[in-house]
Amino acid sequence: DVKVTQSSRYLVKRTGEKVFLECVQDMDHENMFWYRQDPGLGLRLIYFSYDVKMKEKGDIPEGYSVSREKKERFSLILESASTNQTSMYLCASSSHYQPQHFGDGTRLSIL
Amino acid sequence: QKEVEQDPGPLSVPEGAIVSLNCTYSNSAFQYFMWYRQYSRKGPELLMYTYSSGNKEDGRFTAQVDKSSKYISLFIRDSQPSDSATYLCAMSGRGAGANSKLTFGKGITLSVRP
Numbered sequence: 324d325v326k327v328t329q330s331s332r333y334l335v336k337r338t339g340e341k342v343f344l345e346c347v348q349d350m351d352h353e354n355m356f357w358y359r360q361d362p363g364l365g366l367r368l369i370y371f372s373y374d375v376k377m378k379e380k381g382d383i384p385e386g387y388s389v390s391r392e393k394k395e396r397f398s399l400i401l402e403s404a405s406t407n408q409t410s411m412y413l414c415a416s417s418s419h420y421q422p423q424h425f426g427d428g429t430r431l432s433i434l
Numbered sequence: 435q436k437e438v439e440q441d442p443g444p445l446s447v448p449e450g451a452i453v454s455l456n457c458t459y460s461n462s463a464f465q466y467f468m469w470y471r472q473y474s475r476k477g478p479e480l481l482m483y484t485y486s487s488g489n490k491e492d493g494r495f496t497a498q499v500d501k502s503s504k505y506i507s508l509f510i511r512d513s514q515p516s517d518s519a520t521y522l523c524a525m526s527g528r529g530a531g532a533n534s535k536l537t538f539g540k541g542i543t544l545s546v547r548p
Contacts (some may be wrong), residue, residue, distance in 0.1 A: 327477075353535075353544035365540035366478075366522070381535070393451075413477050422468055423536060 326350070327426035329414050335432045342401040344413030354417045355397035357381075357389060360402050360428070361409040372397055404433045420427065435444070437461050440523055440539030448547050453510040457523035457539045460504065464525040467499050469508045472520045472541070481521075482508065512547045520544070 330345035348355065358369040358381075361417050368381030370389040378389050386408060390398045397416075401408055415423040440457045447453055455469075464522055466485055469476035482497040484490045484506075490497045494511040506525075523539040 329456075337480045356535075367534060369488070371535065417534075422466070422480060422483050424480060425470075427477045428475075 329426040333430050340404045342404050346397045348416035352416035352418045356415040357399045358413045398408045405414040438539045443542035446545045453513050455508040463527035465524045468524040470522040515546045518545050
């Protein structure tokens with residue numbers, strides 16, 4: 324079974340802090356994705372990566388950056404956290420032959 | 435028009451009912467269709483994955499794709515309280531993995547009453 328692990332289930336940070344969300348997958352998948360999920364807005368793609376050190380902007384990249392130094396790890400960075408970034412963050416991975424599999428999410432609160 | 439429309443719900447049914455969940459889409463390039471199930475405070479879990487038109491069955495679940503009508507459905511037979519979750523449809527125009535972004539519906543919350 325595909326395993327996508329997000330480092331924290333719940334996180335509370337303060338406005339202006341730099342926040343790191345980590346995601347690790349164990350299936351040697353080429354592609355990794357970061358989404359946020361908000362009530363009434365559904366899943367929105369922030370960034371994705373189809374190879375080590377490669378990244379592509381999704382639909383809402385503003386205020387975020389990503390890092391993919393190793394194939395199995397994809398990090399989402401909130402450069403200067405703001406209250407409107409309070410959300411559920413979901414990481415997913417996929418391969419050429421497998422659709423996206425998700426982690427259990429990080430519920431991030433920015434105070 | 436949004437690329438993928440999904441009834442917002444919520445939907446409440448008695449145990450044992452047949453449930454029909456639907457999505458419509460506008461992009462004729464979509465070829466791969468998925469249904470995800472998401473329990474409260476968990477990530478989406480892949481439930482069904484189909485290519486092009488036709489039906490796919492897995493236990494109590496049947497996924498149906500009608501590309502001519504740009505319409506997909508998920509049927510749940512003999513629904514159980516454990517089926518209570520949010521169901522998201524998703525689709526893509528190329529291989530479900532390769533460099534392919536998914537377009538999601540907003541999800542519908544299903545509640546199965548004992």
